[in-house]
Amino acid sequence: MKRTMTVVALMMGIFGLAACDSSGGGSAGSSTTTSASGGGAAAGGSIGVKECDDYIKMWNDCYKDPTMKAAAKPAFDQIQSSWSGMAKDPAQKAALAGACKTMVDNFPKASCK
Numbered sequence: 001m002k003r004t005m006t007v008v009a010l011m012m013g014i015f016g017l018a019a020c021d022s023s024g025g026g027s028a029g030s031s032t033t034t035s036a037s038g039g040g041a042a043a044g045g046s047i048g049v050k051e052c053d054d055y056i057k058m059w060n061d062c063y064k065d066p067t068m069k070a071a072a073k074p075a076f077d078q079i080q081s082s083w084s085g086m087a088k089d090p091a092q093k094a095a096l097a098g099a100c101k102t103m104v105d106n107f108p109k110a111s112c113k
């Protein structure tokens with residue numbers, strides 16, 4: 001359980017940094033994209049955890065500016081991949097639901113552009 005919460009906290013931190021970098025006008029410094037094979041939830045798929053799926057929808061609805069979305073997407077794709085793996089483990093799935101709910105509740109709507 002402690003390991004699960006550490007992973008969730010790390011994912012939240014990664015996304016937070018990506019959101020800060022993209023809303024500040026700069027890029028995250030990463031030019032690699034892995035969206036060719038991943039990101040099933042962003043393409044209409046689902047993680048299988050309602051709270052996480054809600055967060056993904058909020059994220060996709062938030063970023064209208066293609067430049068900002070492209071800057072934040074690599075980190076977001078990595079988070080979605082982690083969530084997909086965690087959702088397959090019943091013990092981690094419960095913790096994941098709580099973490100995603102917290103992320104939905106604290107979504108930085110002011111940075112939506």
